[in-house]
Amino acid sequence: MASFTGASSGCLLSPPQLSRQCLASTRISGLKMVSFSNSGRTNLPLSFRSLQISCAAKPETIDKVCNIVRKQLAVKDDISVTGDSEFAALGADSLDTVEIVMGLEEEFGITMEEESAQSIATVQDAADLIEKLIEKNSA
Template sequence: MAANSLTGASISMRSRFPQSNHSLVFHSISGRSNVSFSWQPHFTRLRVTCAAKPETVEKVCKIVKKQLALPDDSNVTGESKFAALGADSLDTVEIVMGLEEEFGISVEEDSAQNITTVQEAADLIEAIIEKQIP
């Protein structure tokens, strides 16, 4: 006895932003595929970032340990949040000042207020240094 069967899959992805009309839809039924892609142009910000060099992250870790008077054996990594290490807003300002001095840079106040982790600080430092290169 022959059996008819219908197998298929459907995948739909939409932007997580409700005001956006971006969508990607994929349907497959019995080995046949149909792919549709719709894009409604909107002014969407695209941000591409690269992780800072390990040596930059390491320097930032040392400065954070020094500014917060943490023991040398403290576990401070790129993912470490300043608040979790016991830093308050004044400590964060002092960390940024230490970074400016160590790397010979100037961090704008708006950027400094957005730094919450060692990795964010290292990424910002490298971005500032890159902008300074002619």
């Protein structure tokens, strides 16, 4: 059974041993829960004994990102935009994604590296990256 301990920038998952194979992954209340199986291994590398996972972005950050995405893509009111919404599924092409990133940078007063911006596929990805950048800038 995994144990969680709080940390200022995330949560620490540190079971005694983890396998390399993740068996299940589900989003619950903005947190990504992951199950691991030991698979009979006893001498796993140190990197598998302690994982750093970041907690989900604040609801107000997700709401702001949803509003920016909705506005930028002219999403109809009857279509739901949530943390799990994928930009591509909402009709965004690469130019739309660049414009969304620019809108997020302006709204939150941040600058996203090109590599980081390219890894954003969902509203949740964007909100998590924004909070990480805000925390980094305030440190």
